[in-house]
Amino acid sequence: MENLIYVLFLCIVAPMILLVLLTKKKSKLITGYMVAGITCALFVSELNSIILSYFDNDGFFVSTTITPITEEIIKALPVLFFAYMFYDNLEILLPLSFSTGIGFALFENMVLLLKMNTDMPIELAAVRGLATALMHGVCTAAVGLGMSYVKKKKELFYCGTLGLLIIAILYHGLYNMLVQSSLSVLGFILPVITYIPLLLRQYNYIKTKRNKEVEHNSQ
Amino acid sequence: MNIYMISNTFIWICSLVSFIVGAIMFFKPSKPLFAKMITMAVGCIAFGRIFQVLRIAIAPDTMSGFQLGFLGVIGSLVFLFAVNYCIIDKAVDDHSPKNQKYRFIPIVFPILATAFYMIFIGFADVNLIVKICGAVLTLFVVQSIYFNAKHIFFPDLETGVLGALKPYNILALIYAYLCLAEIIALSGDYYILDLALSFVMGIVIILLIPAVAKGVKKWKT
Numbered sequence A: 001m002e003n004l005i006y007v008l009f010l011c012i013v014a015p016m017i018l019l020v021l022l023t024k025k026k027s028k029l030i031t032g033y034m035v036a037g038i039t040c041a042l043f044v045s046e047l048n049s050i051i052l053s054y055f056d057n058d059g060f061f062v063s064t065t066i067t068p069i070t071e072e073i074i075k076a077l078p079v080l081f082f083a084y085m086f087y088d089n090l091e092i093l094l095p096l097s098f099s100t101g102i103g104f105a106l107f108e109n110m111v112l113l114l115k116m117n118t119d120m121p122i123e124l125a126a127v128r129g130l131a132t133a134l135m136h137g138v139c140t141a142a143v144g145l146g147m148s149y150v151k152k153k154k155e156l157f158y159c160g161t162l163g164l165l166i167i168a169i170l171y172h173g174l175y176n177m178l179v180q181s182s183l184s185v186l187g188f189i190l191p192v193i194t195y196i197p198l199l200l201r202q203y204n205y206i207k208t209k210r211n212k213e214v215e216h217n218s219q
Numbered sequence B: 001m002n003i004y005m006i007s008n009t010f011i012w013i014c015s016l017v018s019f020i021v022g023a024i025m026f027f028k029p030s031k032p033l034f035a036k037m038i039t040m041a042v043g044c045i046a047f048g049r050i051f052q053v054l055r056i057a058i059a060p061d062t063m064s065g066f067q068l069g070f071l072g073v074i075g076s077l078v079f080l081f082a083v084n085y086c087i088i089d090k091a092v093d094d095h096s097p098k099n100q101k102y103r104f105i106p107i108v109f110p111i112l113a114t115a116f117y118m119i120f121i122g123f124a125d126v127n128l129i130v131k132i133c134g135a136v137l138t139l140f141v142v143q144s145i146y147f148n149a150k151h152i153f154f155p156d157l158e159t160g161v162l163g164a165l166k167p168y169n170i171l172a173l174i175y176a177y178l179c180l181a182e183i184i185a186l187s188g189d190y191y192i193l194d195l196a197l198s199f200v201m202g203i204v205i206i207l208l209i210p211a212v213a214k215g216v217k218k219w220k221t
Helices: A004-022 A025-054 A059-085 A090-116 A122-147 A154-179 A184-218 B003-026 B033-058 B070-092 B097-122 B128-153 B161-187 B191-218
Strands: none
Touching (some): A004 A025, A004 A090, A025 A059, A025 A090, A059 A090, A059 A154, A090 A122, A122 A154, A154 B033, B033 B070, B033 B191, B070 B128, B070 B161, B097 B128, B097 B161, B128 B161
16 A cells, blocks of 8 residues: 555556657657656655654644745756756746646645545545646746746846745645635635636737737738 | 734735736836846735735644745845846946945945844844744845945946936835844734834835836836
């Protein structure tokens, strides 16, 4: 039973790696970074259990104060690696960091499901699946935004990434605290509220790009 | 509702209003990066304060020890430092020897902040977590106020940007000192003083965005 988390990890990651090998360029990167997110979640789940035992199993304190810090830092590492080694283009970094967050949330939810056995109602699973995925995705995407300066402006990269990482940590801590309280509905709504402007921005960006292309072709 | 919660709620409301105004005004592709970053600093304050307010409301028994809301203050100082060091300073300081005195005079402000920390927290009889948090905060306050003070005194005859941003720099300097004063007040359990400080801090945060807007008119890059 102790190895179940690793069994689960292998069952998810193995087919995804096969998918990575078959897909091309951008799809390969996004799927690959989803695998990276899942791997980060596996590492964090082990780390969190060590931290939890250090704080006398005070789940509420650890999940609202310590784990937002560790999780956000670990999730940011694969994105930092990509930005530093390959491209620091925001157009690539944002979807990449978002998929890392989604991968992380995917595995985190699975681990939670394992711990709760069969006691999780389907409504809660649906709401949690959506809200947690959005929360992790938005947080990592915010950090990815700061990392887009890694090669262009070094000083701005250090300060900007630290500032955005702090915002992501606070947002994560706020979400964890709300979902564990009587205001859990507010906690589940919070990621949706923050996702809408991101979606609108992406929609506007695609629309502007398409208009420019049409304009360019007509000339 | 305790006094600490009232002071945090007041700062949260002020910073939320300021953040919304800033986001509407500056979160556009045509607006300069420094204005966006100052708005993010205000957003950081709002996030940190709402965390503290909800923490007191939901789990008041976990209020001792390190609080994640403290990172909101640190984050705001990081953004304010980034604006002054990475953007404004690069544009106005040509590192010529004739302006050397303007680089030395502002050192007084960080020294003053460090002295405050040493007297009221460093050598005082307070618990270790407060001492560590105070030291971290002082570190970020020191680097932020040096550049704020530098840009208040530094001559800017060519672009006129520093003149337009002077109200912002004065407000950012006051904000950084208020952050330090707040932790000093809390370390000694002076909650009434904390309430008074939070009232001033709320007003400073509200005034920050209009002060930045004045600078944006002058400097659009």
